[in-house]
Amino acid sequence: MGHADMSHADMSPAARARKALVEQFGVAPSAVWSAPGRANLIGEHTDYNDGYVLPFALPHRTAVAAAPVDGPCWTVWSEHTNERVGFGADDLTLGRVDGWAGYVAGVSWALRDAGHPVEPAVMAVASDVPLGAGLSSSAALECAALGALAGDAAPIGEWPRIAQRAENAYVGMPCGIMDQSAAVLCERGHALFLDCRDSSYQQVPFDLDGAGLAMVLIDTRAPHRLVSGEYAARRADCEAAAKTLGVLALRDVDSAALDEALARLGEDVTRRRVRHVVTENQRVLDVVTLLRAGWIREIGPLLTASHTSLRDDFEVTVPQLDTAVSAAIAAGAYGARMTGGGFGGCVLALIDAAAEQEVSAAVTAAFAQAGFDRPAAFLVTPSVGASAD
Ligand code: GLA
Numbered sequence: 001m002g003h004a005d006m007s008h009a010d011m012s013p014a015a016r017a018r019k020a021l022v023e024q025f026g027v028a029p030s031a032v033w034s035a036p037g038r039a040n041l042i043g044e045h046t047d048y049n050d051g052y053v054l055p056f057a058l059p060h061r062t063a064v065a066a067a068p069v070d071g072p073c074w075t076v077w078s079e080h081t082n083e084r085v086g087f088g089a090d091d092l093t094l095g096r097v098d099g100w101a102g103y104v105a106g107v108s109w110a111l112r113d114a115g116h117p118v119e120p121a122v123m124a125v126a127s128d129v130p131l132g133a134g135l136s137s138s139a140a141l142e143c144a145a146l147g148a149l150a151g152d153a154a155p156i157g158e159w160p161r162i163a164q165r166a167e168n169a170y171v172g173m174p175c176g177i178m179d180q181s182a183a184v185l186c187e188r189g190h191a192l193f194l195d196c197r198d199s200s201y202q203q204v205p206f207d208l209d210g211a212g213l214a215m216v217l218i219d220t221r222a223p224h225r226l227v228s229g230e231y232a233a234r235r236a237d238c239e240a241a242a243k244t245l246g247v248l249a250l251r252d253v254d255s256a257a258l259d260e261a262l263a264r265l266g267e268d269v270t271r272r273r274v275r276h277v278v279t280e281n282q283r284v285l286d287v288v289t290l291l292r293a294g295w296i297r298e299i300g301p302l303l304t305a306s307h308t309s310l311r312d313d314f315e316v317t318v319p320q321l322d323t324a325v326s327a328a329i330a331a332g333a334y335g336a337r338m339t340g341g342g343f344g345g346c347v348l349a350l351i352d353a354a355a356e357q358e359v360s361a362a363v364t365a366a367f368a369q370a371g372f373d374r375p376a377a378f379l380v381t382p383s384v385g386a387s388a389d
Pocket of ligand 1: 043045046047048175176177178179340341
């Protein structure tokens with residue numbers, strides 16, 4: 001294996017997808033697109049409340065290479081499972097293909113449903129985005145497949161909605177618009193400040209290097225359980241609370257009027273869910289203000305406050321996430337929080353660039369002491385959204 005494996009590891013996902021298409025199907029690609037995973041700097045469980053989010057793209061990407069075929073079917077091969085999955089026009093109805101290929105079939109369905117022609121094709125998928133770590137490997141796959149299948153046929157401004165629809169209606173995960181927007185719209189060196197109500201966005205400079213800072217992503221490797229059921233339950237709680245409060249979405253509850261709104265809610269658990277969403281939206285706005293002023297270190301306490309709110313009020317953390325946050329802060333991080341949907345996944349910590357080893361070692365030691373599996377830690381820099389390769 002040796003030699004072949006080494007060159008494989010050195011190749012980008014786009015180069016691997018391109019090569020795999022030739023090897024698997026004997027054709028050269030007519031299109032190769034890649035899209036990144038994401039981390040969310042702040043603004044968690046706010047997207048489906050019409051609120052604000054501030055994700056950035058990871059350097060890790062998923063690529064899809066595609067070529068049209070004459071037959072009636074699509075066939076997609078994945079490097080990860082080394083399996084081929086075929087689907088025909090009949091399968092482009094809701095939920096007919098499951099597993100990883102469901103995201104590709106879902107995008108084909110959603111494209112057609114939005115009036116964009118999608119012709120049968122062979123595809124190869126290669127990815128560097130960690131799977132099941134809450135880093136949006138699914139949105140990366142959806143958006144890369146969308147590019148490879150529809151390319152310029154669907155205006156890029158429509159991609160996030162089409163990909164989200166694939167996930168909501170075909171795969172059956174009621175996610176918001178954050179992950180697909182990040183996969184498409186992010187820019188290098190910036191975080192994406194997105195208003196999930198009207199999809200307007202601004203690129204906010206997030207120059208860690210210039211400030212001697214770094215973001216370390218700690219993959220807790222905690223088993224991702226309950227994700228879609230608990231996620232749907234949180235979403236339903238928020239929607240019910242908005243109804244009780246007589247607003248379209250919790251985004252409409254102003255942080256200055258929070259106490260008044262809470263007083264109108266009967267149950268303690270509902271009050272806590274609402275308090276998380278309203279305070280989290282305000283934290284996003286505050287982080288954007290600080291970043292624009294060039295005060296990056298100063299966002300630290302807001303990141304940590306977000307984690308506390310997700311732990312105590314929204315109740316989507318697990319002990320591994322809480323342990324990683326406490327250990328990173330004790331080791332000198334300016335702030336740390338879980339990122340993504342929760343119930344496992346990753347913690348993002350803002351640190352001095354020179355402190356990487358120290359923080360990683362402290363988290364690893366805390367995990368060993370608590371009897372958790374060994375976590376993985378790596379530095380991440382804000383990277384670019386979907387691109388043709
Ligand atoms: C998941 C969903 C997103 C968002 C986050 C929580 O990643 O896919 O839409 O709701 O959880 O912020």
